[in-house]
Amino acid sequence: MQAARLPNPGPAIEAPQAHPKPEPLLELRAVNKTFGSVTALSGLEASVASGEFVTVVGPSGCGKSTLFNIVAGLEEPDAGGILRFEGKSCHSADLLGRVSFMPQRDLLFPWRNVVDNAILALEVEGMPRDQARAKALRMLPEFGLAGFEKQYPNQLSGGMRQRVALMRTFLFERDLMLLDEPFGALDALTRAMMQRWLLDVWQKYRRTILFITHDVDEAIFLGDRVLVMTARPGSVKLEQVVDLPRPRRPEIVTSQEFVRLKRTLLDAIEEESMKSFQSSIAQEKTP
Amino acid sequence: MQAARLPNPGPAIEAPQAHPKPEPLLELRAVNKTFGSVTALSGLEASVASGEFVTVVGPSGCGKSTLFNIVAGLEEPDAGGILRFEGKSCHSADLLGRVSFMPQRDLLFPWRNVVDNAILALEVEGMPRDQARAKALRMLPEFGLAGFEKQYPNQLSGGMRQRVALMRTFLFERDLMLLDEPFGALDALTRAMMQRWLLDVWQKYRRTILFITHDVDEAIFLGDRVLVMTARPGSVKLEQVVDLPRPRRPEIVTSQEFVRLKRTLLDAIEEESMKSFQSSIAQEKTP
Amino acid sequence: ADLQKASLRLKWLPQAQFAGFYVAAAKGYYKAEGIDLTINPGGPNLLTENLVATGADSFGLSGGTDSVFAARDKGLPIVCIGVSHQITPFIFVTRKDGPVKTIQDFKGKTVTTWFTGANHVLNGMLAKEGIKPDELKIQPQQVSVTPFVDGNVDVITATYYNEYYSIQSRMPKDSLKIFVAEDYGITFPRDTLIVAEATAKEKPELVKAFLRASLMGWKDAFADPKGAVDTVMAAAPTLDRAQQEFMLTEVKRLMTAGTAAKNGMFWIDADAVKTAHDFFLKYGVISKPVDLAAAYDASFIQSIPAADRLP
């Protein structure tokens, strides 16, 4: 938690291999996951250092959410794989309540107003409501939600809902945050706003973030490192370090550096997504 | 319909003004549209030449769908504006059944299989089912749907559903096609596939297309011309000719030319979307 | 071929209480009289007087003198053309070894009865003994006799032909004590045959024909009770035969009691009717005196030879 943010690591590393840092916060080694006859993950290797912002891209159905479920404690990987958290080997279930997880949709509870949605995790932890609310109220302005505490989700725009969901995740103060396509449902322009804002907030709180996205621009714009996953069964195909300076300005997306990184990533993804596209069509023929 | 595709027009034109071609297929002059107290469009000027592929970008709520509804015959513009189609001035309602319209979602009917969804418009026109089905079956392979004719929408992936919706639109053979964010619901990778495929199909059928998107990359990649709309009340802020050669390869998105166009468009959009973002937040505070 | 269509609405579902009508229908006596008769059963929420008054049914076997008075009182244009049960068909039953020895002992006890006329008979009996109704707990009686058998009720109302049988089948007959209305000077004839005023006026021959056929049916029923029960059970196969046979025996006794012993079935005993009328008037069941001559027309039954009326 207190670990300073890592300096940007070296240039792109072409093959999946261990991250060089000595004591990663999260480490996965040879992780497999099968659902019945479907192999979702196969020999997945990854590690995340404290304070790092790692983004994950990969074709639809490659196992990104499965990976997150494992790390969030919701799904046990197949026997044999190694899962290490804060240096200690552990089961997936041990991580329940120990990482702060934000799923693909905002999943706000429509019967709770902004504050009460934000403090959901704190309530589950057993913190008295008043205390939790006071804490959330102090955080509202930073999330651009000042004055909205009493509003209900159906009164909010998509961008604001997403900020509430993020606030709920931030309030659940854990060493590792998992964000599964948090901006997937937003239109491209709102999305761009949210990306910039997320970087600001992250800059301030310095949490470790693992972030799934389908958008290569987003992956590069946000991440210290981008993991490209193979088509199913998923594993890490490419680990691309993003050595763009921070804080990052919106204009960066048309910079030489950025475009070069994008090219590299797109080439890798292209290959995988063609694979997955083909196989998905073949699969759907047997409903 | 038979008009040859236009050669790529000249360089970017910085201010909204009439398109130079002599006989545009569709022309809108000083079009306004108000809903009660909300002014959705104000002084909108645009024209589309036969065979052209025009893309439209603009902040959420700026009136893009309203523009489409007017052109599709579903919504009458306020009195005073001029609407010309195939050179003749007309009312919006006159266009019902005369342009081929694909709304923001695929809107497939879940109780119809692929073929029957595709022939919906033909059925409405009164074509006998057998004949319509035979026609659709011949088109299936081109849309990557061969062998799927008997499948129901819930058995299809998002990309395939979108192709069925597009096929429905193509089968409704009209001079002008309106596509309202056809790929908005797809993930970025599937989306890239669909863009390339759409260009192939368009190349072959040479329909005139007006295409809404939120994604600047998409707008540039597909269009002969990009219209950037202002925040509400909507009008055309910028008309950007895209002088990239066709056929366009995926790699084009990291080309110098492309990135330069993207910069221009992003700057224009940035300005408008900030406006719309601000006003939407201000609005939501009074639910 | 030119049979006249007509229907008979019963006061309840098919059972031996109505055996004669079923026998007459089965043996074609109505047809022989030129009537194509449909027998419509009654139900818990149907009022025979109502259905006959509106012309929905041509004939009715309705509740009794009480309901005929009430109907006339409310202006329903119906006429009684015959009375089936000549004496009060129900009694009040208690346990011989229980606390109730005389009617005086009803005080403070739980008594259940039907609020369809039987309650007035009970009140009349109590009044004769100088007991006020609020001195005991009078409750509506449910379908089941179980509360009495289980000892939760001290006195229960029972028809001779139905509930009394049920009670006897669950506890010995000699363990029961009964109170009979006639012992207190009250007679309450029930099961009345009715027609609409219009029918009586315009189709006297139809009414007579109906009565002739019905009487033949009843005579046959009493002559061959087993066969009659067979006929009834053809219409309602799930009934209990022993109970139906008992019912037919008891019904015969009720139909041939009093002046009917001499005058035959469906005889209208003007005196009994008048007594009942005055009784109901006294207890406010009817608001004003009823024109008895208009309400009870004995001419039809009297027009039939006495021999045909006697079982």
Add this chain to the structure above:
Amino acid sequence: MSSPAATSLGDGRAAARSIAMPDSLRKLIRLLVGLAIAAMIWEGAVLLFGIRPYYLPRLSTILTAMAATPRAYVDGFLRTLAETLIGFASGGAFGVLMGVAFFRVRALREMIFPIFVVSQTIPVIAFGALVVLWFGNTLLAKAIIAFYLTFFPVTVNTLLGLETVDPRQVDLMRSFGASNRQLLLRLQLPTALPQIFVALRLAASLSLVGAIVGEWFGDTTGLGVLLLQAMFTENVVAIWAALLAAALLGTGFYAVVAAVERRLVFWNAEQ
């Protein structure tokens, strides 16, 4: 697509079929086994705990009683079934019709819908005598009572279903130049179908209630008659017998409606 995909497709279908056949059979067997177990528990419990027949007779006693007069139960079953079906069909049709009319003509809806609501607060049994008065001792009278109970939920759900139609789909159809009739038949009614079937399942049970209650107004055959007869002769075995027959009819009819629903509303099934 690719040939491996084609083979896997063939395999998948063949496999699905070879499993599907015994699957429906297995379901039937499981149902029968379940019923047999329930019957054994019933019989056993009565014997074991010495439950008084007054509360619960042995199943075998009930079945014996039914077997003694099979015609009464078969005729009653068929008669009640006929009333139920007529009431259900007419109530369903009228319900859909009114739903469409209310959807199309808002003024009509605002005028009549509240009356429909009020009508449903009146227990049929309270005015059943009127129905007999007006329609006599006919099948029609019973069917009308069943109809009265049936049509309202169907109207409500038809209306609800029609109102869930995506306006964008309506726009799409209109942009194709569709007429109101085409709009109704090709879009609105199919969209409402799942909702309509939810009501029809409910109506299946309600029309049976209507038929049985209708038979309490002076009828000669039917499960309602048997029930009433048994109730007033305090014949617990006969009550149970009539109840079992009604249960068979109720569950059977419900299952048929649900099966038709699964067939017609195939697209709504989960997965």
Add this chain to the structure above:
Amino acid sequence: MSRALASPSLAVQRGILGAVLLVACWEGAARGLHLPAYVLPAVSDILAGLWSKRATLIDAAGYTLLEALVGYGLGCLIGIGLAVAIALAPALRTAILPLATAINSVPVVGYSPLILLWFGIGVSSKIVMVAMAVSFTILLSMLAGLDRVDRRAVDLMKSFGASRFGVLWRLRLPTALPLLLAGMRVSTVRSVIVAIVTEMLGAHGGLGWVIYQAVLQIDFVQVWAAIFVASAASLAFFGLIGFLERKILFWT
């Protein structure tokens, strides 16, 4: 288009117009055709009868409403309890659900003879009947509501370390509320009707009992007066639950 323009007051006006038309037709038919009371009494006569018998009718309505409310409350508790039990112990589902569906597809009136035999003709038999009718509806709608929960939301709660009970309390119950309340709203009218129907088969009092007695006394004005009261009571109960529903489900 007309939808957007129609103001609620216009809707109310039309509703009133419809009611007035109905009453006028009724009154006109009864008076114009000289229908006798035993065929169809005029509305004005019914209202007059209602007023003159108001004491009896209010008593009876109180009696019936008591049965309906107690039975309703009991039925809700049983239905919700069973649904929650199934939610907490899914193994119960295969045992309870087929049985519940089967019992539910048999008309409630079918059970009335047995219930009357077992529980007598007092209030308890009505309460039991109402509770039965209500509990099945509630069980099925509550279960449908509990099952409607988004799996991803459950995962989210679990990732916060929530227990099965925590998920139920904070997520599944609120999710089920809309369907539960819809079921509860529908059940209001049903509970009053079932109480009345059972009363008509044997009772010590209540609107059903009044109707039964009035039929036998050939007092059809009173029959209709009781029906009016029953209808009003049902509507009031329905309105009350509908009102609570809108209050509770503020977010929908």
